[in-house]
Amino acid sequence: MPDRASRATDLDQLDEWVSTCRACPRLVDWREQVARDKRAAFRDWTYWGRPVPGFGPADAEIAIVGLAPAAHGANRTGRMFTGDRSGDVLYAALHAVGLASQPTSTHAEDGLSLRHTRITAPVKCAPPANKPTPQERDNCRPWLARELALLRPTLRALVVLGGFGWQATLPVLSDACWSVPSPRPKFGHGAHVELPATDGGAPLHMLGCFHVSQQNTFTGRLTPAMLEKVLEQAKAFAIST
Ligand code: SF4
Numbered sequence: 001m002p003d004r005a006s007r008a009t010d011l012d013q014l015d016e017w018v019s020t021c022r023a024c025p026r027l028v029d030w031r032e033q034v035a036r037d038k039r040a041a042f043r044d045w046t047y048w049g050r051p052v053p054g055f056g057p058a059d060a061e062i063a064i065v066g067l068a069p070a071a072h073g074a075n076r077t078g079r080m081f082t083g084d085r086s087g088d089v090l091y092a093a094l095h096a097v098g099l100a101s102q103p104t105s106t107h108a109e110d111g112l113s114l115r116h117t118r119i120t121a122p123v124k125c126a127p128p129a130n131k132p133t134p135q136e137r138d139n140c141r142p143w144l145a146r147e148l149a150l151l152r153p154t155l156r157a158l159v160v161l162g163g164f165g166w167q168a169t170l171p172v173l174s175d176a177c178w179s180v181p182s183p184r185p186k187f188g189h190g191a192h193v194e195l196p197a198t199d200g201g202a203p204l205h206m207l208g209c210f211h212v213s214q215q216n217t218f219t220g221r222l223t224p225a226m227l228e229k230v231l232e233q234a235k236a237f238a239i240s241t
Contacts, residue, residue: 005142011150015053018124018143024136027125034071034126048078051125054147055080056118059154061238062099064090065144066211067165068123068132075126079108080119086212090119090161093227097235116239120147122168137168145175152177157238158204159230162211163187178204189226192233205237 008014022028035049052069066086069075073084081087082105094100094117101113123132123140132140148155158173160166166187174180178195185193191208209230210222217223 003142005146008146008150011054011058011147014143014146014150018053019050021051021124021143023139024125027123027127027132027136030071030128031075031125034075039072042072042076045076047076049075050078051143052078052080052121053124054118054120055082056114056120057116058118058150060114060116060118060151061154062117062157062159062234063148063151063155064117064119064159064161065165065169066119066121066161067168068121068130069126070130071126077107079105080121081105081212082112083107085214085217089212089217089222089224089227093224093231096224096228097231099231099235116235118147118151120144122165122172141172141175144169144172148172148176152199152201155238156202156205157207157234159207159209159234160187161209162213165211166208173204173206177201189222190230205234207234207237 004017008017032049035047052074070084073087074080074082077083081090087105091100091105092103095103099115099117105112122144123137124143160169170180170184173195177197177199179198180195187208189208189210193206195204195206197203207230209227210216
C-alpha cells in the first residue's frame with residue numbers, strides 16, 4: 001500500500017491514505033492488539049489503533065521527526081506524540097518557543113495547533129518494544145518521502161529526535177530532493193548538516209536532538225533548555241531567512 005504514497009497530490013490525501021495502510025503484518029497485529037487490550041488507565045478510550053499521520057500545517061517550514069508512534073500515546077490518540085510523557089516534553093518546548101498554540105497535547109480534539117511546524121515519523125505504526133525491523137522501516141519509507149516532497153516548497157529545517165530516527169530519515173531525504181553526503185553524517189545532539197537540494201531549490205538544515213523519551217528527560221540527558229535551543233536554531237534557519 002505504500003505504493004500509493006507517490007500518487008498523493010496533497011497532505012490531506014496522504015494522511016487519509018496512510019491511516020489505512022496494512023503493509024506490515026507484524027505491526028498491524030501489534031497496533032490492533034494494543035488497541036484491544038488497552039492499558040488499565042485508558043480502558044474507557046477507543047484507541048486509534050492505526051497508522052498515525054503527520055500533524056501540522058501543509059506549508060510548514062520545520063519538520064520534526066521521531067521514530068514511530070508510542071503504543072499507548074499516538075496509537076491511542078491518533079496524533080503524533082499526543083498523550084504520553086515524551087509528548088508532554090516536546091509540546092511544552094514547542095509552546096515555549098512559539099511553535100505550538102498550547103503547552104499540552106492530550107487528545108486529538110484538545111484545540112492544539114502547530115505554527116510553522118509539522119511532526120511526523122519514518123515509521124507510522126507503533127512497533128513492539130519501540131523497535132521496527134529494517135524491513136518495516138523500508139516498507140514505510142515511501143510515506144515519509146512523499147510527505148517531505150509535498151512539504152518541499154516551504155520546508156527549510158528538519159529536527160530529528162534520536163539516532164534511530166536519524167538513521168531511518170537520511171535515506172528518505174535522498175528519495176525526496178536533497179543530497180545526502182557520503183559517508184552519511186553522524187547523529188549527535190546539536191549536530192547540524194546543510195543538505196543541498198537536487199532540484200535547484202533551497203537547502204535543508206538537518207538538526208540532531210536527543211529523543212524526548214523518558215529515558216533521556218528523566219535522567220537529565222535532555223533538558224527542556226537543550227530541546228528549546230535546538231528548536232530555536234531550526235526557527236532561525238527556517239523562518240528568519
Ligand atoms: S509501518 Fe508504515 S508501511 Fe508499515 S503498516 Fe504502518 S503505515 Fe504501513
